[in-house]
Amino acid sequence: MIADLITYLGCAFLLVGATFALLGAIGVLRLPDLYTRMHAASKAGAVGGGMILLAVALTSLDGSVALRAILGTGFLLLTTPVSAHLLARVNHRGKDDHAVKMVVDELRSERRQNPSA
Template sequence: MTLDSFLDQLAAIFLVGSGLFSLAAGIGLLRFPDVLARMHAATKPQVVGLMLVLGAIALAERSWTVLLTLLPVLLFQMLTAPISAHMIGRAGYRAGNIDDDHLYVDELDEAIDEAQEERARHERESGG
């Protein structure tokens, strides 16, 4: 077995693995009960699946220019996925789309109560 055929087989394994991670993310989005669980399913396996796809492309092409092109894709995805998941989670929490039975600790409840009290106090002081 030559190095080229080994790298091609490894790229194929990466592609199959990425497909399985993406499938798991899709099933999780359909099956999980609330927005917090769905947000987890949408971000974690999706990023790992993307990493495997980019690794497969890098192994198949074997070029520094391709690798340097793929790195910003991975970097931006890894930067934006957690931020978007955080914002979706907060919006879902505020909209009441979470299952309180699955929360062990609700750290955001206290912060939201304080913010609502602050807003009410500010409205009373400003007369509006």
């Protein structure tokens, strides 16, 4: 009975994770600029991948596989925001036409106030 409950819970995590991953992929395809695409990929991708790995941890019934899946989830949740931040920073510092599309550029105004940064 408990094994059936764990299997159903793992299937639910898998479906929710796949839905988040699908929504993130649709966001990457449909959104207009790099910043919004990156937001969709980093948020939905991290949550979707984390849920899928948690589903693997639940349904594996093996301690070493579950531990690796949980460690993989933690690694994914720690590294995804850092990589998204670095991609946004590189794009902002590059010579691109993003200044035309931006309404407010708070980073540029902060640089003008603090020229040493």
